[in-house]
Amino acid sequence: MTSESDPRSRRQGPATLRGSAIPQTTTDQRLLDSQGSVEWLHADPWRVMRIQAEFVEGFGLLAELPKAVSVFGSARTKPGSDEYELAVDIGARLDDAGYAVITGGGPGIMEAANKGCNDNGGLSVGLGIELPFEQKLNDHIDIGLVFRYFFVRKTMFVKYSQAFVVLPGGFGTLDELFEAITLVQTTKITRFPIVLVGTEFWGGLLDWIRSTMLSSGKIGPNDLDLVHLTDDPDEVVRIVTDAHHQAAQRAKEEAAARSIAAEAGDAS
Template sequence: MDGRQQGPDGDRTDPNVLPAEGLADEHPDERRQGPVVLRRSRMGESSTTDQRLLDSRGPTDWVHTDPWRVLRIQAEFVEGFGALAEVPHATTVFGSARTPRDHEEYSQGMRLGSALAGTGCAVITGGGPGTMEAVNRGASEAGGLSIGLGIELPFEQGLNPWVDLGVNFRYFFTRKTMFVKYAQAFVCLPGGFGTMDELFESLTLVQTKKVTKFPVVMFGRSYWQGLYDWIRDTMHASGKIGDQELGLLHLTDDVDDAVRVVQEAYAAWDATH
């Protein structure tokens, strides 16, 4: 049997189409698609959902539609949460992808990654080259957990070779969630627009209490001093931010000082969890 009902004239009827009984206005023909009921001009094609799923023929534009993107976004969250759920204390470190390996900032990134790993802290970076690579390298070579959260870009080379646990993302906002969710502190090394975006998003999330009070370390006085002075002398002085918001920022040149701030944040976090 093919699962269809025998009609009064001997033919087989589609079980998804219910026959009209009585007056058409009272009992119109209808087609059911899961929980959806279609009647009159909305009945459309006669194929079933299973048939369309299993039939590989036809256009492929559907893979670029918004409903399909929603599923991809959902999958990215699931993969990210699954990969990072058991990560111990972690610090997210932001920095430039354009820092060459022979630059002092690269050496500082390696020292920072190594020092954080020495405290038992995992490091999370964007997984790219430059300063991100330096931090991952320092942590990995020190025996710590080196995490890279990559992003699909037209000009990036993929995850750097010192990432021990890596997740690649299509969407910035999914990746940013992972940066924040699994860290108890943020350190910003010198960087460009992406680093600025991550710096101010972190500050906004802490200010609005979307995340608990995490410190934000601006590492590199010569690079960050001008921005810090503007935040203090313009934003703070004009009342756009308060003392508490200004106090979220810690400006330093010293790796040990940065690690101390991070450890204090861990202690405060542990005390409330």
């Protein structure tokens, strides 16, 4: 039998395709490619229905998820490496603190964080993506879903996470990191902690942001406060929990202020 990781096998949304049934392009490629045939004029309305269905499926599956933290990092990180074991440790500590762990569902850092949470008895979630090269969901996931479209998958990460923890990774990790920073910076989402793990790996990037982006006025001084940097898994969890305790306290104070204002209005 052909395995899911075999190059002759392709996951496409909830379906598995093999042999001649595997298309030459991914769903995202077919959506974004505007060259050649004008077939898209007729196909795109139906594509909207598929996109809608993917949102509905994700929302339905994850709607009752408890508070959760998304952990990002390289799929190329090898089991047994220091970074892998660090992600395992962080996954377990997040569960101890009462958080489910969400990852991209693949190998490497994603597998490690799922493993740490799952082995600790916590709720481990994987949100995979259809790729030209097959990448099956790892074996440490309690709830798993494979998406056709990157933008639908990203929405699920943001909607159902209360924090992002980002370990060393490549372009995909950078994409997820900077999208999160942008959404918080522009107040498109409620401010929540973004924690970079690995001072040696991330330090040069942050130095460049300070020396080039900040010094040239492309970002403001307060924007640097959107990101935390650490090597300590205890500090990772502390940053996340402290931020949420502060947010809960602010929400309580704001509710009290609204109640006082409403009572004053009724009295007048």
